[in-house]
Amino acid sequence: MTAVERIAAQSAETSFSRSGLLHFFEYQFVRLRTGWRGIVVTGVFTPVLFLLVMGLGLGELVDRDANELGTSYLNYIGPGLLATTAMQWGSQQALWPTMAEIRWEGGYKAALVTPLTVAELAAGHIGWISARFFMAGVLFSGVLAGFGIAQSWWFLLTPLAATLTCAAFAAPIAAFTSLQGNDHLFPLIMRFVVIPLLLFSGAFFPITNLPAVLEWIARLTPSWHGVELCRDLSSGDLALGSTALHILYPLAFVLVGYIGTKAGIKKTLGT
């Protein structure tokens, strides 16, 4: 029995299969030939630039008198930069490139007339955005380690933690994108959601320095949880309760975003 006959012989519809997801990833991996530069720029160029300018340059000023951060400014912002870079990657990839696949270039339209299902496509899409960030995240963490930021063996898990942050933004934003007819609102998302979150998620200063209302808003964002998780892993200062919260809270965003993306693709391409 050939592979096609095997799929055709399945009597009942299964909405999700691991092989479907694997085939989707294989397909995307071949396309990586043109996408690897972005990964290297994000994974190497961004942290080197930021760590030199902010970690060492600005850090020199911050650390001149004993700071209240409990560690050097370089150690403080390094993991935060990793998490906020993940947020920016996930958000950006969930906007224009997602629109291209669903509407402009039609790649997903072609995929949906194969045995692939909408569920596999939605999971694969969010998963592949995250997988590519993971590659960048590994490089990024390597650069952080090179700057001497790693203070614990837990640091090895920072690329995974940042990838979770990436997915927590990619999934809900992909759900939003899947229902859009054009990209008119995308620059607004970047300007009024992503950039403020970059500044107010605790990557550059403790959110306790914010006015009380903004501090609580910051605590509700998955990016703050991502920054905290990366920072805790880097320092090795982990508490079970807060670590679990920093993992489960962004995971909820991933799950809701996945359900939304699935529904959005179905509505846009399947009616």
Added chain:
Amino acid sequence: MTTALSAVDLRKSFGDFEAVKGISFEVPTGQTFSILGPNGAGKSSTMKMVTTVSPVTSGSLTVLGMDPTTNGRAIRARLGVVPQEDILDSEMTVRENLVMYSRYFGISWADARTKADELLKFVQLADRAGDKVEPLSGGMKRRLTIARALVNDPSLVLLDEPTTGLDPQARHLLWDRLYQLKEQGVSLLLTTHYMDEAEQLADRLIIMDNGTISAEGSPTQLIAEHCSKEVVELRFDNRTSPELQSVAEQSGLRIENLPDRTLVYADDGDAALSHLAEQGVHPTGTLIRRATLEDVFLALTGRSLNE
């Protein structure tokens, strides 16, 4: 005779708008079946339901013996779909487009590569295997899209306006390839704007208009049932002839006024033309031709298919 596709009272609604209003038809295995109709007739909605991508609103649809609602994945595994636009992957080479698409069907790497080379020969693109997709001509992209729809050796191939925008040579090459597929026993479901395409390829066809079926049969059957054997095309200086209407009514000739010409339906075109001349109708240009499917459509709906 087994059926590749069967629709009974099939309906598709989008909110209050009913795009497909209870159509019934059957596509026998190994035949080429065509759906003709103007834009908005419900052709694409019907095709999308057959691909299992769009859910059926009501009625019954059986594709390759299975129900699309519960067996979507299994049906799609045996379908080949050629969409209206060439949605090829511009980041991959010609050959990779086929190999990687095969993987979606769970075809092994080795088989996918062999099949890709075989299909590239079939659509005469073997010499472009390593090229990117972007520089290919429209006809080449179309052929590659057709090759991609064949990676899984489909039992039923759906072609949505496959030759729109192609030059005559490219169209003929495609028709030849589709004819070969049919000879191999593959069932084809084709939507098209082009009457000559349907006449060339289709064993049977339906004409859809406004979500319903206006006529069904083989091309020759439909012409015989709904049209005269011949059609006389008349052109006048002032676009129309005031005398023609009354002469036609008196003589019992059916005519159709188009923006640029008037059609006169007659079994004997020469005789009809002589008769009109005797009655004082003097067109500036005349053409006698055999009736076509386009005339059938005009006769049934009173408007051109390409409107």
